[in-house]
Amino acid sequence: DGGITQSPKYLFRKEGQNVTLSCEQNLNHDAMYWYRQDPGQGLRLIYYSQIVNDFQKGDIAEGYSVSREKKESFPLTVTSAQKNPTAFYLCASSNRGSGEQYFGPGTRLTVT
Amino acid sequence: DAKTTQPPSMDCAEGRAANLPCNHSTISGNEYVYWYRQIHSQGPQYIIHGLKNNETNEMASLIITEDRKSSTLILPHATLRDTAVYYCIVYQGGSEKLVFGKGTKLTVNP
Numbered sequence: 001d002g003g004i005t006q007s008p009k010y011l012f013r014k015e016g017q018n019v020t021l022s023c024e025q026n027l028n029h030d031a032m033y034w035y036r037q038d039p040g041q042g043l044r045l046i047y048y049s050q051i052v053n054d055f056q057k058g059d060i061a062e063g064y065s066v067s068r069e070k071k072e073s074f075p076l077t078v079t080s081a082q083k084n085p086t087a088f089y090l091c092a093s094s095n096r097g098s099g100e101q102y103f104g105p106g107t108r109l110t111v112t
Numbered sequence: 113d114a115k116t117t118q119p120p121s122m123d124c125a126e127g128r129a130a131n132l133p134c135n136h137s138t139i140s141g142n143e144y145v146y147w148y149r150q151i152h153s154q155g156p157q158y159i160i161h162g163l164k165n166n167e168t169n170e171m172a173s174l175i176i177t178e179d180r181k182s183s184t185l186i187l188p189h190a191t192l193r194d195t196a197v198y199y200c201i202v203y204q205g206g207s208e209k210l211v212f213g214k215g216t217k218l219t220v221n222p
Binding site: 001004031035040041043045048050057058069071088090092094099100101102103104105106108 | 143146153157161205208211215
């Protein structure tokens with residue numbers, strides 16, 4: 001079955017540690033995205049990539065980093081510089097130029 | 113910032129039609145209206161989109177006013193599984209960016 005997988009579903013880290021969230025898709029989509037969602041809020045765009053080896057900052061990129069070495073994969077690293085990392089993180093993919101994005105199940109990160 | 117305005121919450125009886133409104137008075141001629149929904153603690157799911165004409169698929173219908181300043185998403189026979197937050201999004205083709213507001217929390221009651 002085609003789709004997007006994110007792992008793990010729940011992640012716990014101590015403050016000051018970097019953590020990498022996984023996102024993999026087998027939909028053959030060129031574009032991939034990372035969003036953050038806080039309780040009761042909409043999604044906010046962190047980073048997006050339209051093609052392998054290229055990515056752009058979204059609205060809240062500070063404290064995050066990404067890589068796009070393969071078409072299928074778009075991992076997100078939450079660094080220790082991110083002041084409030086505890087949130088629900090969602091990955092998505094789409095064909096380029098399309099507003100129809102397919103979302104993964106999300107990773108809930110808790111940093112204490 | 114989101115270019116749409118939606119009521120924060122709505123209720124609907126099971127089996128009845130759910131009509132979710134959205135205002136997008138500053139929409140440009142080349143911008144589409146997209147609807148997504150998010151069931152609690154899951155990733156959002158695409159529902160439908162349109163430019164000018166009304167659209168229908170297996171999930172819902174989208175009615176866009178003639179001046180394109182507002183639209184309505186219609187779930188014709190709401191079920192308990194339709195309880196979710198519904199997001200109306202104005203999207204510029206090729207921009208690669210969806211801007212999510214807070215959406216409308218629809219509660220379908222038995």
